[in-house]
Amino acid sequence: MEVLKIRGGTPLVGEVEIPGSKNAALALLSAVPLSKGQIVLHNVPDISDVHIKLNMLKSFGALVEWREGTLYIDASTMHSWKPEEVDQRPIRTGFYLLGPLLARHGRALLPMPGGCKIGARPVDYHLKGLAMLGAKIELVNGCYQGVAEHLKGAEIYFDFPSAGATQHLMATATLAEGVTTIQNAAIEPEVTALAAFLCAMGARIEGAGTSTITIMGVSQLNGCNFRVPADRMQAGTYLLAGAITRGDIRVTGILPEDQTAMVQKLKEAEITVDEGPDWVRVRGERRPKGIRIRTMPHPGFPTDIQQPMSALLAIAKGSSVIEETIYESRIGHVAELCRMGAQMTIQNRTTIIEGVEQLHYATVEASDLRAGAALILAGLAADGETTIKNIHFIDRGYEYIEQRLTSLGAHIKRTDKRRTPIKDIETHS
Ligand code: EPU
Numbered sequence: 125m126e127v128l129k130i131r132g133g134t135p136l137v138g139e140v141e142i143p144g145s146k147n148a149a150l151a152l153l154s155a156v157p158l159s160k161g162q163i164v165l166h167n168v169p170d171i172s173d174v175h176i177k178l179n180m181l182k183s184f185g186a187l188v189e190w191r192e193g194t195l196y197i198d199a200s201t202m203h204s205w206k207p208e209e210v211d212q213r214p215i216r217t218g219f220y221l222l223g224p225l226l227a228r229h230g231r232a233l234l235p236m237p238g239g240c241k242i243g244a245r246p247v248d249y250h251l252k253g254l255a256m257l258g259a260k261i262e263l264v265n266g267c268y269q270g271v272a273e274h275l276k277g278a279e280i281y282f283d284f285p286s287a288g289a290t291q292h293l294m295a296t297a298t299l300a301e302g303v304t305t306i307q308n309a310a311i312e313p314e315v316t317a318l319a320a321f322l323c324a325m326g327a328r329i330e331g332a333g334t335s336t337i338t339i340m341g342v343s344q345l346n347g348c349n350f351r352v353p354a355d356r357m358q359a360g361t362y363l364l365a366g367a368i369t370r371g372d373i374r375v376t377g378i379l380p381e382d383q384t385a386m387v388q389k390l391k392e393a394e395i396t397v398d399e400g401p402d403w404v405r406v407r408g409e410r411r412p413k414g415i416r417i418r419t420m421p422h423p424g425f426p427t428d429i430q431q432p433m434s435a436l437l438a439i440a441k442g443s444s445v446i447e448e449t450i451y452e453s454r455i456g457h458v459a460e461l462c463r464m465g466a467q468m469t470i471q472n473r474t475t476i477i478e479g480v481e482q483l484h485y486a487t488v489e490a491s492d493l494r495a496g497a498a499l500i501l502a503g504l505a506a507d508g509e510t511t512i513k514n515i516h517f518i519d520r521g522y523e524y525i526e527q528r529l530t531s532l533g534a535h536i537k538r539t540d541k542r543r544t545p546i547k548d549i550e551t552h553s
Pocket of ligand 1: 146148150216217244246247251284285287427428450451493521
C-alpha cells in the first residue's frame with residue numbers, strides 16, 4: 125500500500141501553476157457521447173477520476189489518445205450504450221453519461237453513481253429532469269436502465285442548485301427537440317465551462333453562469349478544441365499550504381474571481397493575500413485568527429475547501445466554527461486531525477475548532493479526497509514525520525501533488541515510486 129510521508133515545519137515558498145479542473149474535466153467527458161466528431165482537450169488533469177472516466181468512454185467505443193499532454197477523443201466510433209462491466213470502480217460522474225447516451229442511442233445502462241462518502245448524495249433531480257425530457261428510467265439490480273425514443277425540451281426547476289444535475293440536464297437537452305429551461309440552476313464555474321464546451325461543439329445555450337439557463341436543441345454536435353480551466357479547489361489547497369506553513373506561495377494560471385470567498389475568508393483570518401489578473405499570492409506571516417465559515421453554493425464558500433480550511437483553522441488563535449450546509453457528513457478529516465493534536469468537535473453538521481499552537485505528527489488515514497488534502501496540509505505544518513494512508517483518495521483529484529509541493533520546498537514522499545504519468549504511456553484504446 126502506498127502512503128505519503130511528510131516531514132513538516134518548512135515554510136513553503138514559490139510559484140505553482142494550477143492544473144485543469146477535475147470537476148470541469150469530468151463534466152466535459154460526460155458530454156462526449158453527444159458528439160460525433162473529434163474532440164481535442166487541453167489541460168486535462170492527470171488524476172485517477174479522469175482515467176476511470178476515459179476507460180468508461182472507451183468501453184462505449186470512443187477512441188482515446190494522449191499526445192504531448194493533450195487529450196484526443198474520437199467520439200464518432202461510439203457504438204455501445206452500456207459498459208462492458210458494471211462492477212468497475214464507480215465514480216460519481218460516471219452516472220452523468222446516462223443522458224448523453226440516451227440522446228445518442230435512445231437507450232442506456234449505467235451503474236448507480238459512486239464518489240466520495242460525504243453524505244447521501246441522491247440523484248433524484250437528475251432522474252426527474254431526464255423524465256421531463258422524455259426518458260423512462262428504471263433502477264434494476266444496481267443499474268439505471270433508460271430508454272428515450274425522442275427527447276423533447278422541458279421546463280426544469282431544482283429545489284437546490286445542484287451542480288451535477290445542472291450539468292447533466294443542460295448537456296442532455298442540447299440534443300432535445302425544442303427549448304429547455306433550467307430554473308434555480310447551479311452557477312458554479314464548472315457549469316459555465318461545460319456550457320462553453322457544448323457551444324464550441326455547436327450547442328445553443330444562453331444564461332450559463334446565471335440561475336436560469338435556456339437550451340435551444342440542435343440536431344447534432346460536432347468536434348471541438350477546448351482548454352479545461354484551472355482547478356479552483358487545487359488552487360485553494362496550495363494557497364492554504366502557503367498560509368499553514370507560514371510560507372509565501374503564488375498560484376498562477378487561475379481566475380482570481382473564482383477564489384473570492386476563499387480569499388475573503390483568508391483575509392478575515394488576517395492572512396496576507398494579494399491578487400493579480402491570473403494569480404493569487406498568500407503570505408502566512410502570522411498565525412491565522414479564528415473565523416466562522418458557512419459553506420454555500422457558488423459564489424459562497426465552497427464545501428470542497430471546507431475540510432482543507434479546517435486544517436489551517438486548527439492552528440488559529442482562538443476558536444473557529446465551520447458550518448457545512450451542502451453535505452450531511454463531510455467530517456472524515458476531523459478525527460484524524462484530532463490525532464495530530466487539533467481540538468475539534470462536531471455538532472450535527474458544524475465543526476467547532478479551538479485553535480492550538482502546533483500540530484504533531486501521527487499516522488492518519490484519508491477518508492475522502494478533501495479529507496486527504498486536509499491531512500496533507502496538517503502534515504506540512506506538524507512537527508515530525510506524518511504518515512498518510514489511503515492516498516488513492518488524494519490521487520482522485522490532485523495532480524502530482526507531491527511533485528508540486530516538493531518544488532515549493534516541502535519534504536514529502538511516497539513509499540512506492542509514483543507511477544509513470546498515465547498520459548505518457550497510454551495509447552489508442
Ligand atoms: N442533490 C440532491 N439531489 C440530486 C442532486 C443533488 O438532493 O439529484 C443535493 C446533494 O445531495 C447535495 C447538493 O444537492 O446536498 C449539492 O450537490 P451537487 O449536485 O451540487 O453536487 P455534485 O454535482 O454531486 C459536485 C462536485 C463536488 C462538489 C459539489 C458541490 C463533481 C464531480 N463533484 O458534486 O465535488 O462538492 O458539486 O459543489 O463535480 C469534490 O471535488 O471533492 C467534490 C465532492
